[in-house]
Amino acid sequence: MAHKILIKDVAKVYGTRQTVDALADVNLTIDDGEFVCIVGPSGCGKSTLLRMVANLHRPTAGSVEIVTERAQPWPTAMVFQDYGIFPWKTVEQNVAFGLRPRGVGRAETRQRVGRWLQQMGLTDFAKVYPASLSGGMRQRVSIARAMAVEPEVLLMDEPFAALDAQLRRVLQEELLAIWQKNARTVVFVTHSLDEAILLGDRVVVMSARPGRIIGEHHVPFPRPRTPDIRATAEFAALEQRIWEQLRSEVEQATGHTDPTSLGESATLEVAR
Numbered sequence: 001m002a003h004k005i006l007i008k009d010v011a012k013v014y015g016t017r018q019t020v021d022a023l024a025d026v027n028l029t030i031d032d033g034e035f036v037c038i039v040g041p042s043g044c045g046k047s048t049l050l051r052m053v054a055n056l057h058r059p060t061a062g063s064v065e066i067v068t069e070r071a072q073p074w075p076t077a078m079v080f081q082d083y084g085i086f087p088w089k090t091v092e093q094n095v096a097f098g099l100r101p102r103g104v105g106r107a108e109t110r111q112r113v114g115r116w117l118q119q120m121g122l123t124d125f126a127k128v129y130p131a132s133l134s135g136g137m138r139q140r141v142s143i144a145r146a147m148a149v150e151p152e153v154l155l156m157d158e159p160f161a162a163l164d165a166q167l168r169r170v171l172q173e174e175l176l177a178i179w180q181k182n183a184r185t186v187v188f189v190t191h192s193l194d195e196a197i198l199l200g201d202r203v204v205v206m207s208a209r210p211g212r213i214i215g216e217h218h219v220p221f222p223r224p225r226t227p228d229i230r231a232t233a234e235f236a237a238l239e240q241r242i243w244e245q246l247r248s249e250v251e252q253a254t255g256h257t258d259p260t261s262l263g264e265s266a267t268l269e270v271a272r
Protein backbone atom coordinates (compact mmCIF):
# COMPACT_ATOMS: atom_id res chain seq x y z
CA MET A 1 0.00 0.00 0.00
CA ALA A 2 1.18 3.56 -0.72
CA HIS A 3 2.72 5.53 2.12
CA LYS A 4 0.66 8.49 3.34
CA ILE A 5 2.56 9.93 6.33
CA LEU A 6 6.34 9.88 6.61
CA ILE A 7 7.84 10.85 9.97
CA LYS A 8 11.63 10.79 9.79
CA ASP A 9 14.14 11.24 12.64
CA VAL A 10 11.84 13.69 14.40
CA ALA A 11 12.82 15.46 17.60
CA LYS A 12 10.92 18.22 19.37
CA VAL A 13 12.35 20.49 22.04
CA TYR A 14 10.07 23.10 23.59
CA GLY A 15 11.36 26.35 25.06
CA THR A 16 14.66 28.17 24.83
CA ARG A 17 16.00 28.84 28.34
CA GLN A 18 14.18 26.06 30.14
CA THR A 19 13.80 23.35 27.58
CA VAL A 20 11.58 20.27 27.47
CA ASP A 21 12.67 17.35 25.31
CA ALA A 22 9.28 16.18 24.13
CA LEU A 23 10.25 13.76 21.33
CA ALA A 24 13.48 12.12 20.15
CA ASP A 25 14.35 9.97 17.12
CA VAL A 26 10.78 9.31 16.07
CA ASN A 27 10.46 7.35 12.83
CA LEU A 28 7.06 6.21 11.65
CA THR A 29 5.53 5.49 8.28
CA ILE A 30 1.75 5.27 7.95
CA ASP A 31 0.06 3.82 4.87
CA ASP A 32 -2.78 5.33 2.92
CA GLY A 33 -6.05 4.19 4.50
CA GLU A 34 -4.39 2.82 7.63
CA PHE A 35 -5.83 3.40 11.11
CA VAL A 36 -2.92 3.83 13.51
CA CYS A 37 -3.36 4.24 17.27
CA ILE A 38 -0.65 5.79 19.41
CA VAL A 39 -0.40 4.90 23.08
CA GLY A 40 2.14 6.03 25.65
CA PRO A 41 2.45 7.46 29.14
CA SER A 42 1.21 10.92 29.99
CA GLY A 43 3.46 13.68 28.70
CA CYS A 44 5.43 11.48 26.28
CA GLY A 45 4.69 13.72 23.32
CA LYS A 46 1.70 12.03 21.65
CA SER A 47 -0.20 15.30 21.14
CA THR A 48 3.00 16.97 20.00
CA LEU A 49 3.45 14.33 17.31
CA LEU A 50 -0.16 14.70 16.18
CA ARG A 51 0.17 18.47 16.02
CA MET A 52 3.22 18.12 13.83
CA VAL A 53 1.26 15.94 11.42
CA ALA A 54 -1.45 18.65 11.51
CA ASN A 55 1.23 21.22 10.60
CA LEU A 56 0.46 23.15 13.83
CA HIS A 57 3.97 22.57 15.25
CA ARG A 58 7.27 22.20 13.46
CA PRO A 59 9.79 19.54 14.44
CA THR A 60 13.05 20.78 15.96
CA ALA A 61 14.86 18.15 13.87
CA GLY A 62 13.76 15.71 11.21
CA SER A 63 10.72 15.94 8.97
CA VAL A 64 7.01 15.17 8.84
CA GLU A 65 5.53 14.74 5.40
CA ILE A 66 2.09 13.89 4.08
CA VAL A 67 2.07 12.42 0.61
CA THR A 68 -0.62 14.41 -1.16
CA GLU A 69 -1.36 16.06 -4.46
CA ARG A 70 -3.00 19.09 -2.81
CA ALA A 71 -0.87 20.51 -0.02
CA GLN A 72 -3.09 23.63 0.19
CA PRO A 73 -5.12 23.64 2.31
CA TRP A 74 -3.30 21.17 4.55
CA PRO A 75 -5.08 17.82 4.05
CA THR A 76 -5.78 16.98 7.69
CA ALA A 77 -8.68 17.52 10.08
CA MET A 78 -8.44 17.16 13.82
CA VAL A 79 -10.81 16.03 16.56
CA PHE A 80 -9.87 17.08 20.10
CA GLN A 81 -10.81 15.70 23.51
CA ASP A 82 -12.55 18.97 24.41
CA TYR A 83 -14.54 18.97 21.15
CA GLY A 84 -13.18 22.29 19.83
CA ILE A 85 -16.54 23.35 18.44
CA PHE A 86 -17.79 26.94 18.40
CA PRO A 87 -20.43 27.71 21.04
CA TRP A 88 -21.75 30.67 19.05
CA LYS A 89 -22.49 28.56 15.97
CA THR A 90 -25.34 26.09 15.57
CA VAL A 91 -24.63 22.42 14.98
CA GLU A 92 -25.02 22.75 11.22
CA GLN A 93 -22.89 25.90 11.13
CA ASN A 94 -20.19 24.04 13.06
CA VAL A 95 -20.30 21.13 10.62
CA ALA A 96 -20.14 23.53 7.66
CA PHE A 97 -17.15 25.35 9.15
CA GLY A 98 -14.05 24.61 7.16
CA LEU A 99 -15.83 23.97 3.87
CA ARG A 100 -15.86 27.54 2.55
CA PRO A 101 -12.10 28.08 3.10
CA ARG A 102 -11.60 24.87 1.14
CA GLY A 103 -13.55 26.29 -1.77
CA VAL A 104 -16.59 24.02 -1.39
CA GLY A 105 -19.65 25.64 -3.02
CA ARG A 106 -23.04 26.19 -1.38
CA ALA A 107 -24.90 23.25 -2.87
CA GLU A 108 -22.07 20.85 -2.07
CA THR A 109 -21.82 22.29 1.47
CA ARG A 110 -25.54 21.70 2.04
CA GLN A 111 -25.24 18.17 0.77
CA ARG A 112 -22.17 17.28 2.86
CA VAL A 113 -23.55 18.88 6.03
CA GLY A 114 -26.84 17.02 5.58
CA ARG A 115 -25.04 13.74 5.03
CA TRP A 116 -22.79 14.07 8.07
CA LEU A 117 -25.56 15.29 10.35
CA GLN A 118 -27.50 12.23 9.32
CA GLN A 119 -24.57 9.82 9.72
CA MET A 120 -23.88 11.12 13.24
CA GLY A 121 -27.55 11.15 14.31
CA LEU A 122 -27.61 14.95 14.51
CA THR A 123 -30.26 15.85 11.94
CA ASP A 124 -32.83 16.87 14.57
CA PHE A 125 -30.23 19.07 16.29
CA ALA A 126 -29.13 21.01 13.20
CA LYS A 127 -30.38 24.40 14.50
CA VAL A 128 -29.34 23.84 18.11
CA TYR A 129 -26.36 25.51 19.84
CA PRO A 130 -23.72 23.27 21.46
CA ALA A 131 -24.50 24.52 24.99
CA SER A 132 -27.69 22.48 25.01
CA LEU A 133 -25.97 19.27 23.87
CA SER A 134 -24.45 16.48 25.96
CA GLY A 135 -20.72 15.72 25.74
CA GLY A 136 -21.38 12.76 23.46
CA MET A 137 -23.45 14.87 21.07
CA ARG A 138 -20.80 17.59 21.03
CA GLN A 139 -18.18 15.05 20.11
CA ARG A 140 -20.44 13.79 17.32
CA VAL A 141 -20.57 17.38 16.01
CA SER A 142 -16.80 17.53 16.13
CA ILE A 143 -16.45 14.27 14.20
CA ALA A 144 -19.07 15.37 11.64
CA ARG A 145 -17.20 18.64 11.13
CA ALA A 146 -13.90 16.84 10.61
CA MET A 147 -15.38 14.28 8.21
CA ALA A 148 -17.32 16.91 6.21
CA VAL A 149 -14.07 18.43 4.93
CA GLU A 150 -13.18 14.97 3.57
CA PRO A 151 -9.64 15.12 4.91
CA GLU A 152 -7.02 12.79 3.53
CA VAL A 153 -5.81 12.29 7.10
CA LEU A 154 -8.02 12.39 10.19
CA LEU A 155 -6.19 13.16 13.45
CA MET A 156 -7.92 12.31 16.72
CA ASP A 157 -6.41 13.36 20.05
CA GLU A 158 -8.06 11.32 22.83
CA PRO A 159 -11.47 12.12 21.36
CA PHE A 160 -13.47 10.00 23.80
CA ALA A 161 -11.47 10.57 26.98
CA ALA A 162 -13.96 13.04 28.47
CA LEU A 163 -16.97 10.75 28.00
CA ASP A 164 -18.37 8.29 30.51
CA ALA A 165 -17.56 4.63 29.95
CA GLN A 166 -20.84 3.62 28.30
CA LEU A 167 -21.00 6.59 26.00
CA ARG A 168 -17.39 6.04 25.11
CA ARG A 169 -18.21 2.53 23.93
CA VAL A 170 -21.11 3.81 21.86
CA LEU A 171 -18.92 6.39 20.14
CA GLN A 172 -16.12 3.87 19.58
CA GLU A 173 -18.60 1.60 17.84
CA GLU A 174 -19.94 4.48 15.76
CA LEU A 175 -16.43 5.49 14.73
CA LEU A 176 -15.59 1.89 13.84
CA ALA A 177 -18.66 1.71 11.58
CA ILE A 178 -18.02 5.12 10.00
CA TRP A 179 -14.40 4.38 9.30
CA GLN A 180 -15.25 1.04 7.74
CA LYS A 181 -17.63 2.86 5.37
CA ASN A 182 -15.33 5.83 4.67
CA ALA A 183 -11.85 4.37 5.04
CA ARG A 184 -9.19 7.04 5.22
CA THR A 185 -5.91 7.45 7.03
CA VAL A 186 -6.43 7.98 10.76
CA VAL A 187 -3.94 8.72 13.53
CA PHE A 188 -5.67 8.25 16.87
CA VAL A 189 -4.08 9.05 20.24
CA THR A 190 -5.52 7.26 23.25
CA HIS A 191 -4.72 6.17 26.78
CA SER A 192 -6.94 3.13 26.37
CA LEU A 193 -5.37 -0.08 25.05
CA ASP A 194 -8.82 -1.59 24.60
CA GLU A 195 -9.84 1.32 22.37
CA ALA A 196 -6.58 1.15 20.41
CA ILE A 197 -6.99 -2.56 19.64
CA LEU A 198 -10.68 -2.29 18.82
CA LEU A 199 -10.14 0.52 16.34
CA GLY A 200 -6.62 0.28 14.99
CA ASP A 201 -4.83 -1.65 12.28
CA ARG A 202 -1.63 -0.99 14.20
CA VAL A 203 -0.85 0.14 17.74
CA VAL A 204 2.31 2.21 18.15
CA VAL A 205 3.79 2.32 21.66
CA MET A 206 5.81 5.31 22.86
CA SER A 207 8.30 5.56 25.71
CA ALA A 208 8.25 8.02 28.59
CA ARG A 209 9.49 11.51 27.68
CA PRO A 210 11.33 12.22 25.47
CA GLY A 211 8.93 10.08 23.50
CA ARG A 212 10.43 7.45 21.23
CA ILE A 213 8.70 4.60 19.49
CA ILE A 214 9.43 1.43 21.42
CA GLY A 215 7.02 -0.97 19.79
CA GLU A 216 4.53 -1.50 17.00
CA HIS A 217 1.80 -4.14 17.13
CA HIS A 218 -0.20 -5.29 14.14
CA VAL A 219 -3.85 -5.81 15.12
CA PRO A 220 -4.79 -9.11 13.48
CA PHE A 221 -8.60 -8.85 13.45
CA PRO A 222 -10.02 -8.64 9.91
CA ARG A 223 -12.35 -5.85 8.77
CA PRO A 224 -15.18 -5.24 9.00
CA ARG A 225 -14.84 -5.73 12.74
CA THR A 226 -17.44 -5.67 15.42
CA PRO A 227 -16.94 -4.98 19.15
CA ASP A 228 -17.37 -8.73 19.74
CA ILE A 229 -13.63 -9.14 19.15
CA ARG A 230 -13.18 -7.82 22.69
CA ALA A 231 -14.37 -11.16 24.02
CA THR A 232 -11.68 -13.19 22.23
CA ALA A 233 -8.58 -14.62 23.86
CA GLU A 234 -6.49 -13.09 21.07
CA PHE A 235 -7.71 -9.60 22.02
CA ALA A 236 -6.81 -10.11 25.69
CA ALA A 237 -3.41 -11.56 24.79
CA LEU A 238 -2.56 -8.60 22.56
CA GLU A 239 -3.67 -6.14 25.23
CA GLN A 240 -1.45 -7.93 27.73
CA ARG A 241 1.55 -7.88 25.37
CA ILE A 242 1.20 -4.15 24.78
CA TRP A 243 0.75 -3.48 28.49
CA GLU A 244 3.90 -5.43 29.35
CA GLN A 245 5.82 -3.22 26.95
CA LEU A 246 4.28 -0.08 28.37
CA ARG A 247 4.21 -0.74 32.08
CA SER A 248 7.73 0.39 32.93
CA GLU A 249 7.30 3.54 30.82
CA VAL A 250 4.14 4.43 32.72
CA GLU A 251 5.90 3.78 36.00
CA GLN A 252 8.77 5.99 34.90
CA ALA A 253 6.44 8.80 33.86
CA THR A 254 4.45 8.68 37.11
CA GLY A 255 7.30 7.92 39.49
CA HIS A 256 5.65 4.64 40.51
CA THR A 257 7.68 1.47 40.76
CA ASP A 258 5.02 -0.87 42.07
CA PRO A 259 2.48 -1.50 39.31
CA THR A 260 -0.19 -2.57 41.80
CA SER A 261 0.00 0.92 43.34
CA LEU A 262 -0.85 2.80 40.15
CA GLY A 263 -4.46 3.17 41.32
CA GLU A 264 -6.16 6.47 40.54
CA SER A 265 -3.07 8.04 39.09
CA ALA A 266 -2.58 5.35 36.44
CA THR A 267 -2.06 7.10 33.14
CA LEU A 268 -3.11 4.20 31.00
CA GLU A 269 -6.30 2.28 31.02
CA VAL A 270 -6.10 -1.45 30.74
CA ALA A 271 -9.30 -3.44 30.91
CA ARG A 272 -8.74 -6.06 33.53
Ligand SMILES: Nc1ncnc2c1ncn2[C@@H]1O[C@H](COP(=O)(O)OP(=O)(O)OP(=O)(O)O)[C@@H](O)[C@H]1O
Nearest residue numbers: 014015020022041042043044045046047048049209
Ligand atom coordinates in the same frame (compact mmCIF):
# COMPACT_ATOMS: atom_id res chain seq x y z
N1 LIG B 1 3.79 24.51 24.08
C1 LIG B 1 4.55 23.85 24.95
N2 LIG B 1 5.58 24.47 25.59
C2 LIG B 1 6.37 23.81 26.46
N3 LIG B 1 6.23 22.50 26.76
C3 LIG B 1 5.23 21.84 26.15
C4 LIG B 1 4.35 22.47 25.22
N4 LIG B 1 3.45 21.55 24.78
C5 LIG B 1 3.77 20.40 25.42
N5 LIG B 1 4.82 20.58 26.23
C6 LIG B 1 5.49 19.55 27.05
O1 LIG B 1 5.96 18.54 26.17
C7 LIG B 1 5.74 17.26 26.73
C8 LIG B 1 4.88 16.44 25.79
O2 LIG B 1 3.56 17.00 25.79
P1 LIG B 1 2.36 16.35 24.98
O3 LIG B 1 1.14 17.12 25.31
O4 LIG B 1 2.72 16.21 23.55
O5 LIG B 1 2.30 14.89 25.65
P2 LIG B 1 1.12 13.81 25.62
O6 LIG B 1 1.78 12.49 25.50
O7 LIG B 1 0.12 14.17 24.59
O8 LIG B 1 0.51 13.98 27.08
P3 LIG B 1 -0.93 13.53 27.67
O9 LIG B 1 -1.01 12.05 27.47
O10 LIG B 1 -0.86 13.90 29.11
O11 LIG B 1 -1.96 14.29 26.90
C9 LIG B 1 5.11 17.47 28.10
O12 LIG B 1 6.14 17.46 29.08
C10 LIG B 1 4.51 18.85 27.99
O13 LIG B 1 4.46 19.49 29.26
